[in-house]
Amino acid sequence: MHRAAVFVLLAGVLALSAGGPAPADTAVAPEVIHAEALYKNGDYKQAVSVLTAYLATHPKDTGALVDRGDDYTALGNQDAAIADYTAALAINPYFAYAYASRCESYTRLDEDQRATADCDKAIELQPKLAYAYRVRAMLALDRDDGQAALADANQALELVPSSAGALISRCRAYILLKRFKEAAADCDSVTQIDPTDDFGFFYRGRAEIGLSQWPAAIVDFHAALRLDSTDTNAYYWLAIAQLSTGAYAAALADVDRYIKTNIDDGDGHLVRAAIESNLGNTAEARESATTALRHYEIVNDQSKAAKAQALLDALKAKASPSPSATPSPSS
Numbered sequence: 001m002h003r004a005a006v007f008v009l010l011a012g013v014l015a016l017s018a019g020g021p022a023p024a025d026t027a028v029a030p031e032v033i034h035a036e037a038l039y040k041n042g043d044y045k046q047a048v049s050v051l052t053a054y055l056a057t058h059p060k061d062t063g064a065l066v067d068r069g070d071d072y073t074a075l076g077n078q079d080a081a082i083a084d085y086t087a088a089l090a091i092n093p094y095f096a097y098a099y100a101s102r103c104e105s106y107t108r109l110d111e112d113q114r115a116t117a118d119c120d121k122a123i124e125l126q127p128k129l130a131y132a133y134r135v136r137a138m139l140a141l142d143r144d145d146g147q148a149a150l151a152d153a154n155q156a157l158e159l160v161p162s163s164a165g166a167l168i169s170r171c172r173a174y175i176l177l178k179r180f181k182e183a184a185a186d187c188d189s190v191t192q193i194d195p196t197d198d199f200g201f202f203y204r205g206r207a208e209i210g211l212s213q214w215p216a217a218i219v220d221f222h223a224a225l226r227l228d229s230t231d232t233n234a235y236y237w238l239a240i241a242q243l244s245t246g247a248y249a250a251a252l253a254d255v256d257r258y259i260k261t262n263i264d265d266g267d268g269h270l271v272r273a274a275i276e277s278n279l280g281n282t283a284e285a286r287e288s289a290t291t292a293l294r295h296y297e298i299v300n301d302q303s304k305a306a307k308a309q310a311l312l313d314a315l316k317a318k319a320s321p322s323p324s325a326t327p328s329p330s331s
Helices: 005-017 030-040 044-055 062-075 078-091 096-108 112-125 130-142 146-159 164-176 180-193 198-210 214-227 232-245 248-261 266-278 282-298 302-319
Strands: none
Touching: 030 044, 030 062, 044 062, 062 078, 062 096, 078 096, 096 112, 096 130, 112 130, 130 146, 130 164, 146 164, 164 180, 164 198, 180 198, 198 214, 198 232, 214 232, 232 248, 232 266, 248 266, 266 282, 266 302, 282 302
């Protein structure tokens, strides 16, 4: 989440426009301003410390509570974030941004029903809160609903045209809808708005794969990994792009990096099987395809299991000697 100090300043205005009471503390305290600066510098732990000390004597400052919730969100502590957003809403139940923020935390915990309710409430209270539409778009993407995600991303961009987060959401929606040229254009914009945002490069790479632009995809996945080397999904898609250009050794190294931290994902093993097959390593390819099939059966993904089985059948046929060379057992 990219928090803006403006939300603290506008908290009272938003509440009044929704017909509810303003927060208890409408002025922004120096401690809160300091915490905002720490947040923008990525010093989330120190921001939490500053706000915790401040809230000990100003427990009803809803802006400070939501700010600390945002810090916890950035630190990955969604339970603590939700507790702060909930405390703020207990004081001011008309604080739209607090609902939208809690929506995001619930989204990250895969509590989609609660998240949807909070985002809907935020939009009901403040129909022009772009952040709420952007988070609701994330929810739609999580359930692979490209049309709903596109509608909310479009609404967010109508309100804030330069929102990199909303552009990424729309790029992802376009990818789901197989509208790859539009997806690539949106992610182009993200890389220009914020060249340090790895998602812009990652999802542009995904769009380029949809367009069969393999070399461009390889460049973008490498760029994404330079910005965030922990994003193992980039290794998976990089392996697919490398495989498609015939760079099998590089593809194998990349997919192995992916599998190392995603060992239960059948997709990684299936891609590995295809790479090994192209390298002429039939036995290794059969082993990877068998592993992929086992994982697909565990999660009951019949469509992908059929693909793994088809590859296994092809590999068995490839490995079998010709009938003229060796008689079959039935002959």
